[in-house]
Amino acid sequence: MGKALIALLTDFGRRDYFVASLKGVILSINPDCQIVDLTHEVPDYNLQAAAFILWACYQFFPAGTIFLTVVDPGVGSERRLILLQTDRHIFIAPDNGVLSLILNQERAELFEVSNKKFFITDRRTSFEGRDKMAPVAAWMSLGVSVTELARPVTSVKRLDFAEPQLRPKEIQGNIIYEDKFGNLITSISQELVARFLERNKGTNLVLLAGKKKITDMAPTYSLASADRPFFMINSLGLLEIALYKKSAAETLGLGSGDPVVLKVD
Template sequence: MATGRLCPPIITLLTDFGLQDVYVGVMKGVILGINPNVRLVDLTHNVPPHDIAAGAFLLRSAWQFFPPGAIHLAVVDPGVGSDRRALAIFCRDHYFVGPDNGLFSLIFSGESAAAIVSLEKAEFFLPKVSATFHGRDIMAPTAAYISLGTPLTALGPSLTDPVALNLPAPRLEERRLLGEIIYGDRFGNLISNILFADLQIWRQGQPIGLTVNGHPIPHLVRTYHEVPSGTLLALEGSHGYLEIACRLGSAAQALHTGPGGQVVATLASSVERRPHAP
């Protein structure tokens, strides 16, 4: 199996730990104690606490921008200390390490993992494993050992049944496409579960009406600056999903909604309002 090893290797980190406490720094210390030559890249440590779906979305939005062979350590782990497994994965020429709770589901979408193992070999853990901090004691050292060239087969037995995240999927209902908000960023932009490419295929060039929780979104545009300040709009976000935004404002505040909010696209022949289409 080709590994695409990097020299020096890269380990990215994504967690819900925040930066107030020492958790992130300690994980980095563990990694550097095993491989002082590794390059560490923070994706984010502001995943909403315990929000596996948000962590999965953010990881999906970031991992592919790193070179093959990069190792992605992701820890959003509300089940820490339970019987949930910890995983190391080689998929799409990248490595992933973290809890088996669906955090990597969007990486596997459309492609089976090349290799998945359950982390069960104590020689690759810290000598004392806490029941509350597997990110430090199991996952960080595992990522470090992978960066040194340790094969996945040495880390534990193979498995074929990783936990799949039960994310909502868009659905068709007559002449409407129904979706929902799955993530809100710090700008108040609301990201839906509707891939923009799928929206374009469905509409076949026809104008559409858009609503969020019944509130009209009057403009479907290509860039934010196409509408006046304070105006609600929809566009294709950098992540490839349909995004609801407010020019120089917060769509989340304007619409009083967040993850779980209902997004409805309706073909123009069924509605009176016809937003501009990019």
């Protein structure tokens, strides 16, 4: 095992003192800790986006990584701070559902962070990321055990992500994420498409998205026709709508939440 690694995910942006404060706190407790920024540009208070980003990259991190997610519209309220332990990773976050997609994917033990002696302050604070969550992550990175910090709980808050629906002649899903290139990632997985194709062998697929009908499919961006939106299975194993070197989101006028239907032509 390498040295301790804490990965940060917030909606703090980079322009203020927020992220620096977390890092200062962590390094004051564990100066040898390596800190990686997942991103700090989660749209303000957007738990769905944060949940997706975390899900999209956590598997690539080393065993032992501690993920600290501070997207926290309920900061300072009575909502709990929770801790999930999976086979390979630790996740610390407010109990607001931001870890839902991890829970969908991983077998996890659930805890509530309860031992206030690891906090910088045990009073109410409007910056729990700095005063409570960062120190807890840092102490864990030094080897403090989960049982010293937290007590088991039986359930935590879950976000309601709409499940894609597999019908005989179509799959109904949604756009769940728009990336910076304007690619539109949907909730329809590779596995679902494979099952659909099993049942509908030898047929052509089209994707209905908003008022558009997309007929091109391509294995990757650069193999699509210029100026024609297409769909593909992306590097996360999800159906994605894209446009080579352009923004599909802008061109099609679509974004997160919009419904899509993959169907037999």
